[in-house]
Amino acid sequence: xxxxxxxxxxxxxxxxxxxxxxxxxxxxxxxxxxxxxxxxxxxxxxxxxxxxxxxxxxxxxxxxxxxxxxxxxxxxxxxxxxxxxxxxxxxxxxxxxxxxxxxxxxxxxxxxxxxxxxxxxxxxxxxxxxxxxxxxxxxxxxxxxxxxxxxxxxxx
Amino acid sequence: xxxxxxxxxxxxxxxxxxxxxxxxxxxxxxxxxxxxxxxxxxxxxxxxxxxxxxxxxxxxxxxxxxxxxxxxxxxxxxxxxxxxxxxxxxxxxxxxxxxxxxxxxxxxxxxxxxxxxxxxxxxxxxxxxxxxxxxxxxxxxxxxxxxxxxxxxxxxxxxxxxxxxxxxxxxxxxxxxxxxxxxxxxxxxxxxxxxxxxxxxxxxxxxxxxxxxxxxxxxxxxxxxxxxxxxxxxxxxxxxxxxxxxxxxxxxxxxxxxxxxxxxxxxxxxxxxxxxxxxxxxxxxxxxxxxxxxxxxxxxxxxxxxxxxxxxxxxxxxxxxxxxxxxxxxxxxxxxxxxxxxxxxxxxxxxxxxxxxxxxxxxxxxxxxxxxxxxxxxxxxxxxxxxxxxxxxxxxxxxxxxxxxxxxxxxxxxxxxxxxxxxxxxxxxxxxxxxxxxxxxxxxxxxxxxxxxxxxxxxxxxxxxxxxxxxxxxxxxxxxxxxxxxxxxxxxxxxxxxxxxxxxx
Numbered sequence: 001x002x003x004x005x006x007x008x009x010x011x012x013x014x015x016x017x018x019x020x021x022x023x024x025x026x027x028x029x030x031x032x033x034x035x036x037x038x039x040x041x042x043x044x045x046x047x048x049x050x051x052x053x054x055x056x057x058x059x060x061x062x063x064x065x066x067x068x069x070x071x072x073x074x075x076x077x078x079x080x081x082x083x084x085x086x087x088x089x090x091x092x093x094x095x096x097x098x099x100x101x102x103x104x105x106x107x108x109x110x111x112x113x114x115x116x117x118x119x120x121x122x123x124x125x126x127x128x129x130x131x132x133x134x135x136x137x138x139x140x141x142x143x144x145x146x147x148x149x150x151x152x153x154x155x156x
Numbered sequence: 157x158x159x160x161x162x163x164x165x166x167x168x169x170x171x172x173x174x175x176x177x178x179x180x181x182x183x184x185x186x187x188x189x190x191x192x193x194x195x196x197x198x199x200x201x202x203x204x205x206x207x208x209x210x211x212x213x214x215x216x217x218x219x220x221x222x223x224x225x226x227x228x229x230x231x232x233x234x235x236x237x238x239x240x241x242x243x244x245x246x247x248x249x250x251x252x253x254x255x256x257x258x259x260x261x262x263x264x265x266x267x268x269x270x271x272x273x274x275x276x277x278x279x280x281x282x283x284x285x286x287x288x289x290x291x292x293x294x295x296x297x298x299x300x301x302x303x304x305x306x307x308x309x310x311x312x313x314x315x316x317x318x319x320x321x322x323x324x325x326x327x328x329x330x331x332x333x334x335x336x337x338x339x340x341x342x343x344x345x346x347x348x349x350x351x352x353x354x355x356x357x358x359x360x361x362x363x364x365x366x367x368x369x370x371x372x373x374x375x376x377x378x379x380x381x382x383x384x385x386x387x388x389x390x391x392x393x394x395x396x397x398x399x400x401x402x403x404x405x406x407x408x409x410x411x412x413x414x415x416x417x418x419x420x421x422x423x424x425x426x427x428x429x430x431x432x433x434x435x436x437x438x439x440x441x442x443x444x445x446x447x448x449x450x451x452x453x454x455x456x457x458x459x460x461x462x463x464x465x466x467x468x469x470x471x472x473x474x475x476x477x478x479x480x481x482x483x484x485x486x487x488x489x490x491x492x493x494x495x496x497x498x499x500x501x502x503x504x505x506x507x508x509x510x511x512x513x514x515x516x517x518x519x520x521x522x523x524x525x526x527x528x529x530x531x532x533x534x535x536x537x538x539x540x541x542x543x544x545x546x547x548x549x550x551x552x553x554x555x556x557x558x559x560x561x562x563x564x565x566x567x568x569x570x571x572x573x574x575x576x577x578x579x580x581x582x583x584x585x586x587x588x589x590x591x592x593x594x595x596x597x598x599x600x601x602x603x604x605x606x607x608x609x610x611x612x613x614x615x616x617x618x619x620x621x622x623x624x625x626x627x628x629x630x631x632x633x634x635x636x637x638x639x640x641x642x643x644x645x646x647x648x649x650x651x652x653x654x655x656x657x658x659x660x661x
Contacts, residue, residue, distance in 0.1 A: 004587055004588075005587075005588070008587060012329065019336075026348060026350070027346070027348060029346075033609075033612045033613070033617045035608055035609050035612040036345055036346070036609055036612070036613075037346070038343040038345075038346050038348040038350055041339055041605045041608075042336065042339060042350065042351075045332055045335055045336050045339070048332055049329065049332045049333075049336075052325055052328055052329045052332065053329070055325050056323075056325050056326065056329065059323070059325060079381060079382050079383065080382060082381050082382075083378050083381045083382040086377070086378065086381055086550075086554075087378065087575075087578075087579070090374070090554060090558065090575055090578070091575055093558055093571075094558065094562070094568050094571040094572065094575075097562070097568070097571075098568060106555060109551065109554075109555065110551045110552070110555065113547075113550065113551035113554070114547055114548055114551050117381070117546070117547035117550060117551070118545065118547040118548075119545075119547070122545075123545075131548055132551075135548075135551065135552050135555070139552075139555050139556070139559065143559050143563065149559070149562070149563045149566070150566060151562075152568070
């Protein structure tokens with residue numbers, strides 16, 4: 001989308017300038033070759049980024065045709081909400097892993113997501129629970145038994 | 157030193173009368189395919205995990221086992237790349253680009269079949285190359301110094317920017333972002349913490365795997381849910397598993413090219429399957445008559461990267477065996493295995509342990525055969541995986557991604573990185589920015605900076621060193637070509653057409 005590109009290229013340009021000046025604060029040693037200073041590389045990248053951002057701006061402005069690509073497909077409100085929900089669950093999982101424990105968290109995570117994502121008319125809750133159990137068991141088997149990954153010990 | 161002799165190749169053949177070795181080859185292949193096809197479990201992880209398993213085992217058997225894992229896990233990544241658009245391993249990054257569209261067209265079985273045969277072909281050719289060219293390639297790779305690595309890093313970024321489906325500028329931008337993310341952490345030379353924000357976990361920089369799984373795995377899943385694809389099940393054409401032989405014959409030069417690319421890139425230390433897959437895909441897209449069809453779902457787009465990535469296996473083993481330098485992360489683990497078994501990589505291996513070296517060649521060769529058979533027979537069953545409703549598959553995959561990224565360093569922080577990467581990847585893709593260059597930037601960034609500095613030290617601050625060294629010069633010319641050729645060419649074309657119009661009238 002043209003207007004997003006324009007905004008983004010400006011943001012990137014400002015960002016690269018900010019990055020450049022932030023890297024200025026890194027310690028600088030006059031005696032050594034410039035490359036050996038910690039700030040050189042970030043500044044180098046910042047410059048290239050700035051140039052690219054400008055290029056993006058220029059090419060976007062010069063584009064004659066409208067949206068050739070539309071990445072904002074028609075997702076309904078429902079699917080956007082679902083995505084958000086999945087994200088929340090994904091964030092909850094490591095937290096649960098630490099405080100509640102591996103087995104319970106995994107089971108909970110799996111079941112909730114399956115329930116939320118499934119077409120309710122096709123699968124009933126019992127089947128979903130069963131699959132959740134199986135998946136949890138498989139995962140437990142692979143990671144705990146076979147690979148011996150030490151999980152943080154929570155409740156269970 | 158004369159390494160090329162028949163004694164070398166046949167010295168280890170007597171080991172293969174032992175039926176046990178075939179069992180290990182089989183096991184290794186199965187494990188490799190399973191680990192490869194599950195996003196969150198990578199070839200390197202599979203090898204790292206199973207090396208300790210081989211501790212009490214005879215080195216010949218151990219390496220038959222490990223090499224089978226290596227070879228088939230590189231192939232295995234294509235399965236999930238094709239079926240669910242998430243590369244199972246980094247080397248399958250390019251396979252998804254045409255593999256998944258093929259799957260969406262209902263041709264998943266065919267795609268997997270092609271991937272299997274191509275992988276076998278690439279693997280086979282690389283074994284021959286390994287056996288014949290080991291001394292030659294090792295010599296060439298020795299010439300590579302810091303300056304050449306700088307050129308190589310630049311080449312990697314440019315190439316990946318080029319093949320990203322959206323605009324090249326956006327690809328380069330994300331590439332730079334990747335390079336920048338790669339600089340997070342303690343500066344290697346001065347020890348100054350860069351962009352660490354007082355988080356000690358970041359001192360070593362961002363781990364590659366969580367970022368990769370996040371941007372390729374989580375992002376993809378979020379996208380599929382957002383696009384309501386979590387409900388769709390595409391009925392698969394499971395019959396007609398392979399395209400006719402004529403298709404492969406048509407592709408013979410492309411596949412040969414891809415194998416050569418794979419072997420060479422594999423041989424160059426630190427670059428592996430993913431780089432080879434991407435480069436060969438880009439080359440094919442640029443030079444093939446069907447280049448414009450790449451990305452829409454054509455066999456070429458699957459066959460070429462799969463050939464290249466399996467070809468890196470043989471290639472990566474060259475510097476590993478002859479010099480003790482890993483050609484890619486997987487061979488780095490294998491070096492550890494060698495040492496664990498009391499063997500030292502290097503020229504001595506070739507002179508003192510000929511039977512062992514020969515058994516490696518033969519094991520590799522056999523592992524290709526196992527991979528081919530199991531892959532083709534199993535393609536039917538792997539393709540059936542897609543009929544499992546996505547609503548069940550997605551939580552399972554998410555679990556593997558989450559736990560997988562935890563497992564690398566036993567670190568919840570890595571899981572956090574995973575999640576953040578997933579979010580960033582999702583947002584980037586929504587705005588039309590490709591995600592692959594970030595990963596490559598993350599990999600090549602440290603290599604780029606370190607060697608840039610080393611080049612300056614070696615040349616006493618003389619910047620022209622990049623152009624005065626012959627190999628480096630060639631690399632930089634290629635980079636310039638990759639970056640500017642499209643524009644120069646279209647400019648020339650426009651001028652030409654303009655002239656034609658003027659003349660006509």
